[in-house]
Amino acid sequence: MQEKYQPQEIELAAQAHWNKTGAARAVEDTTKPKYYCLSMFPYPSGKLHMGHVRNYTIGDVLSRFHKMLGFNVMQPMGWDAFGMPAENAAIQNNVPPAQWTYSNIDYMKGQLNRLGFAIDWDRELATCKPDYYRWEQWLFTRLYEKGLIYKRLGTVNWDPEDQTVLANEQVIDGRGWRSDALIEKREIPMYYMKITAYADELLADLDQLGGWPEQVKTMQKNWIGKSFGCDVGFPYDKASIGTDGVLKVYTTRPDTLMGATYVAVAAEHALATQAAKTNPALHEFIEECKRGGVAEADMATMEKRGMPTGLFVVHPLNGEQLPVWVANYVLMGYGEGAVMAVPAHDERDYAFATKYGLEIRMVIGSQAGAYSDVAAPWQEAYADYGVCVNSGKYDGLKFQAAFDVIAGDLAAKGLGEKKTQFRLRDWGISRQRYWGCPIPIIHCPSCGDVPVPDEQLPVVLPENVTVTGAGSPLAKMPEFYECSCPKCGKPARRETDTMDTFVESSWYFLRYCCPDNDKAMVDERVNYWCKGGIDQYIGGIEHAILHLLYSRFWTKLMRDAGLFGAGKLDEPFAHLLTQGMVVAPTFYREGEGGKKEWINPADVELICDERGRPVTATLRTDGQPVVIGGTEKMSKSKNNGVDPQALIDQFGADTARLFIMFASPPDQSLEWSDAGVEGAFRFLKRVWRIVFEHVSGGLVAAYAGGELSAELKTFRRQLHQAIGKITDDYGRRKQFNTAIAAVMELLNAYAKLTEDSPAARAVRQETLEAVALLLYPIVPHVCEALYAELKPGQAAGAQLFPKTDQTALVQDEIELMLQINGKLRGSLRVPATADKAAIEAAALANDVAQKHLEGQTPKKLIVVPGRLVNIVV
């Protein structure tokens, strides 16, 4: 055995061994329980970032651990290869997106292998390849025929200078990120997937997901947002509007209807358009509302503004005339594009009414008859449920009663009815971009939208294009869009929009089961690997809503298309681990026009005060100060990523894996710092040295029974307690930092062992064999090497995980803590078999207890078996 721990050498050797033996190959085998361990596949952005290393190390630890428990493990990997960054890189570096993407995949695959992940590369897929996306196009045409995909207008960010649609991320303070032009909202035709048709099931099935964090289920539930409310119709006031009609709104608070004092409509609403014809100021205001992006966060935080239209509608219950306002916070795409406003009982309406001097009418009190408790002077809206007051015949009714009676009255007048509504909206999947999956539709002047027939699939995306950033490249390629109608044969035009990349990532995990099938989207192998759901899914918490919801949706779509045959799959992911973000500080300088130029932390010199808090920061290259931004998710846009490659080059893959698993539990965010990496390396060197010293004394058989001294007996108890704890940490708790700490603790105890008998050597052998296997899932390379030294000819990865020896855990005496009035005052040794009465007696007889009692009789005695005694004086 070599005396020195040389990671580069042993890691390459271990990887060569795994490759030779096909250790990571996953083959269907019905004689073993299966374990499908899935990590969210990476976007091939160039090189791995710390988030990837963290994600895939967690996946690899769980994969290797379960393999040692006897499962048939599959750990696949692929590439979420379509997306905007490839187009941006193309514009910047004049490289075709495909070429850029494939070379990134090559490099990153090399990095994954260098980290020693047990990935079955035979199942690798890339979403930008026709043999993958053709099935997505195929299902698209089926869904289109079923009416689950349909076309309508949708609102996008329009950059008038570049003549192009921008993503929300590309709109900064209402301006295009490249052109700096003011962005406008624009309505264009888009394809939508009818996810709302599955809203009820997506909500109800959350209850099946026992292996999901509550947090994520709550977020999805709120996102779907099932609400019970009422449609309310406000008849037009004919004198002002000039025609008959009814303005429809939806509310979850019909009990407050008597307090409605105005209605607000979106800038694009028909009533707004009508009023603007004769009102130049209103016309100008509506134009202004159309400026800016479409992101909801911006809508919700912008200043609420409005303007009266001069039009009126009639209150359906009390017949009063209510003014119609145009408000910038009402959106045409959501619901009816109009809302009723009850300023007294809604915070947003309250703020708006206060600003524009609109009437505030209080109609809900916290108890019947008494509404002075929430009455003037008005400081804020009373949005809680209560009792109707100041509401005529409805006075005294509580929320539900008022809801029912008012809904009934509206229905009787034909001006409303109860309605269940969802916040969830249909999923717009059209993108006016090049680097994505082409939408398989042909537009025919006589036949309309015709789905591409199966035999013409896939619609292949041309790979040699030039991307300029202005307009859609496909729309400039006649050789792509010129075609003939599949129905009538006349000249037609192919759709040039591509699909949202979330579509590709909504089913890749099913395709891993059968990536080689060129006859079908999926086959019966899905039923083997996904039975009962994918056993473990691991990925960032930032995907808690969109990606996970879309994937659940697509699984249900594929199920209902009959793609799982006799198999049943309602939910794709049985267990979900949402890893915390890897975050790092951000630094920037403001350039011309206030544009932020982000600087990588590696190029920044931090100056800290004596308490270790950063005071100022300077750029290394010029020594000039930079602005310290917040600590945020490592990302390209903030340029705060830390390259893991340097870490691997210097210390090896095992140190990188160990450090990142030890630094914090997987579901917490991890703030990157270089400190601590050395510590992880030092620990591995220490393990190596300990094994080296033991092996140098000659090999012995592991302890298998027989008398032990008290010292060895105590130590063996620690060993087997640690095995139990670590098994629980890996398996149930998925908390790897404490598993590592338990091994460290065990080795600290090991180093303190003094005995040097044959029995002691046997216990040492037992311990080190166990340690090599206990650490194997986290640092497999070094453990493979150490285990081969301890048990020549044997591979650690082929062993079963250590089991606790119950007989080693037996204790004669245990220690209880002694509390007086809930404060720790001492401890107590009692026989392990002592009953409650014996423990009480021992506690009262204790010197410390006597001292604090000072002759008084205790008021109460609390005994928690195995833990403590609390004496209340």
Next chain:
RNA sequence: GCCCGGAUGGUGAAAUAGGUAGACACAAGAGACUUAAAAUCUCUCGGCCGUAAGGCUGUACCGGUUCGAUUCCGGUUCCGGGCACCA
């Protein structure tokens, strides 16, 4: 703004079911070994008082429940994630 999280020593964190707060590490300081350095080993390490024994105090802030609260409940502050075209 809305939804979901988080906050514990100089730092990362632990405390698994309401029961010893700070395990295990990092950094720092002191010492041993060494011609020296590196490596390694030993010790100290929340704050205040005390030579010590020990005492008081302490888990973002304010309040509550409990024999006992980092943990449960109500409120507040700050930080992070998501908000439908970043992935």
